[in-house]
Amino acid sequence: xxxxxxxxxxxxxxxxxxxxxxxxxxxxxxxxxxxxxxxxxxxxxxxxxxxxxxxxxxxxxxxxxxxxxxxxxxxxxxxxxxxxxxxxxxxxxxxxxxxxxxxxxxxxxxxxxxxxxxxxxxxxxxxxxxxxxxxxxxxxxxxxxxxxxxxxxxxxxxxxxxxxxxxxxxxxxxxxxxxxxxxxxxxxxxxxxxxxxxxxxxxxxxxxxxxxxxxxxxxxxxxxxxxxxxxxxxxxxxxxxxxxxxxxxxxxxxxxxxxxxxxxxxxxxxxxxxxxxxxxxxxxxxxxxxxxxxxxxxxxxxxxxxxxxxxxxxxxxxxxxxxxxxxxxxxxxxxxxxxxxxxxxxxxxxxxxxxxxxxxxxxxxxxxxxxxxxxxxxxxxxxxxxxxxxxxxxxxxxxxxxxxxxxxxxxxxxxxxxxxxxxxxxxxxxxxxxxxxxxxxxxxxxxxxxxxxxxxxxxxxxxxxxxxxxxxxxxxxxxxxxxxxxxxxxxxxxxxxxxxxxxxxxxxxxxxxxxxxx
Numbered sequence: 436x437x438x439x440x441x442x443x444x445x446x447x448x449x450x451x452x453x454x455x456x457x458x459x460x461x462x463x464x465x466x467x468x469x470x471x472x473x474x475x476x477x478x479x480x481x482x483x484x485x486x487x488x489x490x491x492x493x494x495x496x497x498x499x500x501x502x503x504x505x506x507x508x509x510x511x512x513x514x515x516x517x518x519x520x521x522x523x524x525x526x527x528x529x530x531x532x533x534x535x536x537x538x539x540x541x542x543x544x545x546x547x548x549x550x551x552x553x554x555x556x557x558x559x560x561x562x563x564x565x566x567x568x569x570x571x572x573x574x575x576x577x578x579x580x581x582x583x584x585x586x587x588x589x590x591x592x593x594x595x596x597x598x599x600x601x602x603x604x605x606x607x608x609x610x611x612x613x614x615x616x617x618x619x620x621x622x623x624x625x626x627x628x629x630x631x632x633x634x635x636x637x638x639x640x641x642x643x644x645x646x647x648x649x650x651x652x653x654x655x656x657x658x659x660x661x662x663x664x665x666x667x668x669x670x671x672x673x674x675x676x677x678x679x680x681x682x683x684x685x686x687x688x689x690x691x692x693x694x695x696x697x698x699x700x701x702x703x704x705x706x707x708x709x710x711x712x713x714x715x716x717x718x719x720x721x722x723x724x725x726x727x728x729x730x731x732x733x734x735x736x737x738x739x740x741x742x743x744x745x746x747x748x749x750x751x752x753x754x755x756x757x758x759x760x761x762x763x764x765x766x767x768x769x770x771x772x773x774x775x776x777x778x779x780x781x782x783x784x785x786x787x788x789x790x791x792x793x794x795x796x797x798x799x800x801x802x803x804x805x806x807x808x809x810x811x812x813x814x815x816x817x818x819x820x821x822x823x824x825x826x827x828x829x830x831x832x833x834x835x836x837x838x839x840x841x842x843x844x845x846x847x848x849x850x851x852x853x854x855x856x857x858x859x860x861x862x863x864x865x866x867x868x869x870x871x872x873x874x875x876x877x878x879x880x881x882x883x884x885x886x887x888x889x890x891x892x893x894x895x896x897x898x899x900x901x902x903x904x905x906x907x908x909x910x911x912x913x914x915x916x917x918x919x920x921x922x923x924x925x926x927x928x929x930x931x932x933x934x935x936x937x938x939x940x941x942x943x944x945x946x947x948x949x950x951x952x953x
Contacts, residue, residue: 472611507685583639590602605642612641683828712850821876842858
């Protein structure tokens with residue numbers, strides 16, 4: 436007898452020993468570890484910018500862009516669907532079957548991808564670097580991609596299981612090991628992009644092996660299969676969703692790297708000069724990409740919680756959670772962008788040794804579009820819950836077309852600034868489309884959300900103007916109900932009170948106990 440997995444069924448939840456974290460706890464855990472992790476990542480990026488020449492830095496930027504694209508495409512973006520469906524199979528008592536089949540499939544697909552990249556290494560060299568001279572580096576990229584696939588698989592799995600502690604430790608481990616390996620190889624082997632590629636692949640492999648031990652614990656904590664499931668029943672809902680995730684992932688990655696590929700192939704410069712321009716661009720993205728990575732981590736983390744409410748029928752609550760998170764996170768990203776603008780002269784003049792004047796010139800626009808992209812990553816969770824991944828793909832496709840079209844128009848005339856302006860416009864178009872689609876499906880876009888979406892533009896007017904705008908928005912949010920509703924303020928107050936009480940309890944528990952006598 437075949438098992439149906441339709442949304443109308445509500446089988447009894449299977450009790451397991453798997454530990455999950457609440458949404459609020461997850462945010463605090465992740466933010467706490469992220470502070471240290473991003474500090475390590477920032478110091479590593481500064482050292483890479485100091486030691487690598489602009490051409491080598493551009494080469495690493497293009498190599499890493501390819502790794503991100505290839506690691507997702509190689510496994511058909513299957514792990515990207517975990518956040519939506521792992522909870523369903525866990526409740527059905529079929530987690531072991533799910534894990535076994537997805538591991539085998541992803542491992543086989545990754546092996547095929549490695550062989551294909553190695554066989555076509557000269558073609559890939561021209562595609563990535565604008566020259567056929569980097570075939571050996573392409574082979575190293577293929578091996579590093581396999582390690583990255585394993586790391587991403589485990590990250591998506593533990594995130595879907597709402598075990599944020601493991602995910603945070605994995606991210607921290609990757610950052611630390613990558614920094615140590617990268618610095619050691621650059622100092623003792625060769626100061627080129629090749630050393631950085633080897634370091635990243637090694638860090639991904641080491642971290643994935645460590646996380647595999649936690650996977651064994653998850654396997655043992657999972658009960659035996661309560662109800663057998665056929666391959667057809669397993670993939671019936673998940674495969675179409677994963678296919679749209681694949682399209683969305685491909686479009687998202689192309690959307691993110693299109694401007695740099697346009698610089699390499701359509702700037703009319705020799706390959707070395709074009710890679711040098713990409714190196715300048717990379718320097719302007721060092722800090723903004725840290726903000727984007729935080730957005731990606733938080734977005735991935737909140738997805739299982741939104742999915743949990745959605746599956747339980749509490750769709751309004753899921754929408755309210757996401758709306759409040761968008762407001763808070765959008766304001767935080769904008770404030771961080773303004774802080775970066777104030778620190779920019781010190782960063783580029785001292786830390787980067789004045790090597791990247793082109794990067795400093797485009798920094799305000801880079802911060803703006805990275806902030807918008809971070810908000811896009813968060814806002815699309817509503818469409819993921821509604822299983823409307825095709826709408827995300829449509830928004831990214833339109834944004835990609837805008838990006839390429841404007842790059843063709845502005846890149847020859849304005850150089851790097853033209854590429855960055857084209858990308859900024861494309862991110863704004865995609866974000867507005869995502870919000871429009873959310874609204875069509877019942878997600879209310881209130882006044883406060885619209886203000887937050889426009890807030891990143893303030894930084895383009897200069898750091899002091901941006902700071903004044905941020906202060907005005909904060910005062911308006913506190914003094915009226917136009918930006919934050921009374922219910923949202925109540926939730927924030929309750930959350931703050933709860934965690935202050937927990938903090939006081941923790942402080943009391945760890946404080947030395949007084950004794951009655953010496």
